[in-house]
Amino acid sequence: MDLVWQGIAEAFRLLLAGDPEVIRITVLTLKVSGTATLISLCIGIPLGALLALSRFPGRKFFMSLVNMGMGLPPVVAGLWITIFLWRNGPLGFFNLMYTPAAMIIAQAVIASPIITGISAAAFQQVSGKLRLQIMALGATRWQYVLLLVKEVRLSLLAAVMAGFGGVISEVGASTMVGQNVLGRTRVLTTATVMEVSKGNFDIAIALSVILMVLAYGVTLTLTLAQQRGNRS
Amino acid sequence: MFKKAKFWAIILVMLMMVSIIAGCTGQKQEPPKEEPKTGQQAAEPENQEVILATTTSTFDSGLLDVLQPEFEKQTGYKLTIVSVGSGAAIAMAERGEADVLLVHSPADEIRIADAGAAINRQLVMHNDFIVIGPADDPAGIKGKPTGEAFKAIAGSKSLFISRGDESGTHKKELGIWKKAGIEPSGDWYRQTGTGMGGTINVAAEKGGYTLTDRATYLSLKKNMDLVILIEGDKDLLNIYHVMQVNPEKFEKVNAEGGKAFEDFMLSQETQEIIGTFGVDKFGSPLFFPDAGKNEEELTK
Structure with a gap:
């Protein structure tokens, strides 16, 4: 138990002392996972709307793929992206392996199905009557989609939280494509794993505390936004 | 009308992704401006990225945490350390996915050297x-x-x-x-x-x-x-060798960078760091430097 207190004390010490390495790792974690979540939103919300609102052959099959993708194990995503990004791999000429960009791609691949799936479910829940009504009022297709987005915004925020939570906590893919390079691709999760295997349990606990505080901070902000939306 | 709009929306998203990714890689390729010029060979290398595939022991023990900044300062290269088991490190070398190896699996080392995947095998240290x-x-x-x-x-x-x-x-x-x-x-x-x-x-x-x-x-x-x-x-006995991945076999291998790391590991200065690493913390060194010796001397 003393290890836990030691770790928590260490976390405060690292944060208060402004340890430059820890701050860099924390900022990179936010950057990578935040960018990946943004990309996933740009893919997931339109795709979710498309899957929910239009009818085309193979839609249900595609939907099932997305739903399966919501549970895509990060190491599987990591492995496939590694093979593609290796310098002798099909996308090797981009030279992205072991860069934050590679980690963003991996995390976007992990978060996109989550956001797509939740958005699609949200759009499908809007009652058919409301949809008909909007159409009847003479909305263009874009106005129609925008109105629906407003209608389901609470669920979409939930999708953002699920996506962000999924990627900020994953370690398998980040390790594989980033390799935890000091000062370049080291994020909180990979640093935690490293400190554990080095036997520095106190620092590992400190990093995990910082990670949880960070994840909670972002989620809290989003939750407050969501609940404000709920009241009005 | 809708189809067309959707098309443009998809294009827009793709453009955003490309620009974000380009932004991230652009950062990476910028030469480090605050690079201290005090190292012996401060010449700016052409291809800065050097990938070292190594065993978990060199990394988990903390030795590479000490050697990496030293190497980067002296040569201007950027070292990416892929810390895996020797088996995986050797497999990466066989695919040309690393530039230089620091491993301790003698039979495999000789096998890939014979197969032409790696060259210039040199004894570095043992524990x-x-x-x-x-x-x-x-x-x-x-x-x-x-x-x-x-x-x-x-x-x-x-x-x-x-x-x-x-x-x-x-x-x-x-x-x-x-x-x-x-x-x-x-x-x-x-x-x-x-x-x-x-x-x-x-x-x-x-x-x-x-x-x-x-x-x-x-x-x-x-x-x-x-x-x-x-x-x-x-x-x-646990013997560590450094080897370069053969740039003649894999065109993407950073030949100069791999050579620079190998030379760095064998230099007298680095050998001294290796020999004293861990003494302050554990009372005895973790590795014993061996550059220039041959294997038979050690095992007899």
């Missing part, structure tokens, strides 16, 4: 393997020759934790079992499939025996009560 286990030593192996000790562990079905990851340490362990004429299997023989640090943690938690390199054990010792039961056996 030794040790067998650690619970202090009450249920199989009674303390002080026995390694082969006898492994027989005693198997005979008493005492818990043995294996790396099981094709690493240099794992290969070494399998070699000892083979020499002792035992095919380890059963409930008492467990494979973790992780690095040395993780495996020692499992052994400590479960009270099992394991084979480890001394460096990783010393750096983890503070957390546990496993003790050294066998050491100093000639069979337990």
Whole structure:
């Protein structure tokens, strides 16, 4: 138990002392996972709307793929992206392996199905009557989609939280494509794993505390936004 | 109308992705402006990225944390350390996915050198393997020759934790079992499939025996009560070599960068760092520098 207190004390010490390495790792974690979540939103919300609102052959099959993708194990995503990004791999000429960009791609691949799936479910829940009504009022297709987005915004925020939570906590893919390079691709999760295997349990606990505080901070902000939306 | 709009929306999203990714890589390729010019060879290398594939022991022990900034300062290269088992490091070299290797799996090293995947194999340093286990030593192996000790562990079905990851340490362990004429299997023989640090943690938690390199054990010792039961056996020497991945076989290999790292590891200055690393913390060095010696000298 003393290890836990030691770790928590260490976390405060690292944060208060402004340890430059820890701050860099924390900022990179936010950057990578935040960018990946943004990309996933740009893919997931339109795709979710498309899957929910239009009818085309193979839609249900595609939907099932997305739903399966919501549970895509990060190491599987990591492995496939590694093979593609290796310098002798099909996308090797981009030279992205072991860069934050590679980690963003991996995390976007992990978060996109989550956001797509939740958005699609949200759009499908809007009652058919409301949809008909909007159409009847003479909305263009874009106005129609925008109105629906407003209608389901609470669920979409939930999708953002699920996506962000999924990627900020994953370690398998980040390790594989980033390799935890000091000062370049080291994020909180990979640093935690490293400190554990080095036997520095106190620092590992400190990093995990910082990670949880960070994840909670972002989620809290989003939750407050969501609940404000709920009241009005 | 809608189709067209959708098309443009998709294009827009793709453009955003490309620009974000380009932004990230752009940052990476910028030359480090604050690069101190005090190093011996401060010339700006053309291809700055050097990928080192190495074993978990060099990384988990903290040695590379000391050597990496030193190398980057002296040469201007950026070192990406891929810390995996020797098996994976060798496999990466065979695919041309690394520039230089620092490994301890002699049979595999010679195999890929013969196959032309790696060149310029040089002895860097050694330390030794040790067998650690619970202090009450249920199989009674303390002080026995390694082969006898492994027989005693198997005979008493005492818990043995294996790396099981094709690493240099794992290969070494399998070699000892083979020499002792035992095919380890059963409930008492467990494979973790992780690095040395993780495996020692499992052994400590479960009270099992394991084979480890001394460096990783010393750096983890503070957390546990496993003790050294066998050491100093000639069979337990752990020898590290550095090798370049053959740039003639793989065109994307950074030949100059790999060479620079190899030269760096063999330089007198670096050898001194290796020889003193860990003394302040553990009272004895974790690795013994060997540049310029040959292997027979060590094993005799």
